Amino acid sequence: AQTIHQWPVAEIKAVGSPLSLGCTIKGKSSPNLYWYWQATGGTLQQLFYSITVGQVESVVQLNLSASRPKDDQFILSTEKLLLSHSGFYLCAWSLQGERLFFGHGTKLSVL
């Protein structure tokens, strides 16, 4: 069975501090991977997607970056957090680009 694990579950960070969020998918070879962000009361906004190791496409510019160092790992990061980065971050995977399977998300509060 496929499992998707996100870490941490929640983070409280100061403005200007660095951030690293992780996502691991087990049980699926070469999945498409995605990072989504949901501001409070907002929609699910796709940030990045990756169809293979080392290749990441940016969908929205939010002063964030993403990397896929391994087939089953997707990392979201920034060197300097902004207040506007607060929200809920969801990692997801799919095959053939249709049905998405989401992780449980990371709640980020930037103070």
Add this chain to the structure above:
Amino acid sequence: QQQVRQSPQSLTVWEGETAILNCSYEDSTFDYFPWYRLFPGESPALLIAIRPVSNKKEDGRFTIFFNKREKKLSLHITDSQPGDSATYFCAASEQGTGSKLSFGKGAKLTVSP
């Protein structure tokens, strides 16, 4: 510009009634329309989806009605149950674009017993 719009933002119905959630979209190249459901404390999960070759897709108590000419679709939940209370997201994408799903803002459904 919001590619996918949902209305209403929140809806309350009584148990047994039909809940209707509406969705409209801008891009005429969209050809895949899934609905995702989010229960509190859980992650969004695919509920039902439709492609424009059909104007209706049914799965148990859940039915999507699709109007390509008006770029509108709606999710009907018949015989609503308290367990259907959740946030429902309409989404749209163009096939073959690496699943660049555009989501609506979601609609919070509450079913009162």
